[in-house]
Amino acid sequence: MKERGTYHAIVADDHAIVRSGLRTALETPGQIEERGIVVVAEAENGLEAIAACRAHRPDLLLLDVQMPMAGGIEVVVEVQRWSPDTRIVVLTGVSAVGIISSLVESGVHGLFSKGDDNSELYARLPGILRGQRHIATRFVNVLGQKPAGEQLTGRERQILNMIIAGHSNKEIAGHLGISAKTVDKHRTSMMQKLDVHSVPQLMAFALREGLVDPSAEL
Incomplete structure (x- = not known):
């Protein structure tokens, strides 16, 4: 990942208003990155997200896991396959411990809740783009509840x-x-x-x- 210059991102969410808000925040100079982050594509379902990442190989994928056509874990696995350098950040309303645990174990680079203020997401994105990983406190607490059964790959x-x-x-x-x-x-x-x-x-x-x-x- 580059240390300087402009980053490219894809925003994947099945709600247009959410994609628009995230695009505005990403692209506004100084909001997250000094030069802004260029949104090269948007996706409203899982298959579109996978195809867009294959085509653009972005630095960042902002991903909702509640989309039609392909589930969140499936998208993560396929993006890791086709664009291994893409930093995957999940922004979700899901709170089930089994799903949260699987997302963490899948290797996503960031996990944030739609129920929280976006300030934590925006504050952490620069570090995530440069190699850090961050799981929101809400989900760290969720993970304290051990899910039944051995975890699946x-x-x-x-x-x-x-x-x-x-x-x-x-x-x-x-x-x-x-x-x-x-x-x-x-x-x-x-x-x-x-x-x-x-x-x-x-x-x-x-x-x-x-x-x-x-x-x-x-």
Whole structure:
């Protein structure tokens, strides 16, 4: 990441008014960066966010995890794959401990609550752009509540959302570009970690414990 010069960002949120407010704050000189941060694209769903990051390889992605088309964890995993230098900062209204824990473990560089004043976000962004990581105090407190079950990997979380959405192993494999056998291994691993013995039990446990992104299409 560059130490000087102008940073580029993508804002991903399914609410236009939120994207507009964040764009204004980012681009205003002196608000966050002396020269402002150039917003090169906006996205209103998860697939658009992934495509925009592949196309622009931005310095920063401001991401809401409650968007249509692709869940928050799925977007994080794909952005890390296609644009590994992008700093991913999540701004969310989600508070379920399972989801917050998974976002932290996925390696996001910043995690902030929509329920808080944006001043903390704006104050921390310069450091995050330069290699720091920050989790809002609200979520540090949430993480003090140990979620039930062993934590899932980013890929397992991705597959879990697709299972909840009703996709078969073959469909999941085709979407992720992996074999159906690999999908089955991930499914078995999830069930062992969560101590469940059938797909309906897996789905019920995941929904009860907040282990599924709210944006998953059920």
